[in-house]
Amino acid sequence: MINIQYQQRIESTLSMVPVGAVVSYGQLADLAGLPGKARLIAKYLKSSETQINWHRVIRSDGKIAFPENSEQANDQRRRLLSEGVLVTNNRVRMASFQWQPDMYTLLEKLRY
């Protein structure tokens, strides 16, 4: 089980990622006030099923973290495509789709 405070920070931040955008594990950790804890994000997503916006989290190089053509990768790709996020060769163009939050709004909402 993951620290409840970590969990709440991660969940609230993840819930703010808009349709049509993606975040990397490390970026999400940073925005959640947990710098350097990218791997914790992965552990959290793995441990807790039924997560809102889980499919919008990908690696910093734009690749879906699951092996190409795996059941989970296909599911994630399907979800991203349905939101307008292009996925080719298991990869998303970060320059086009990476979430760039308005920090003022985000900080006001999360208060870290």
Next chain:
DNA sequence: CATCTGACCTAAT
């Protein structure tokens, strides 16, 4: 306490 694991990241090559 020591070691291993991983839906990771960065910089260098």
Next chain:
DNA sequence: GATTAGGCCAGAT
């Protein structure tokens, strides 16, 4: 671009 080495750190064993 792709690959690699080293770093990273909470959890599990």
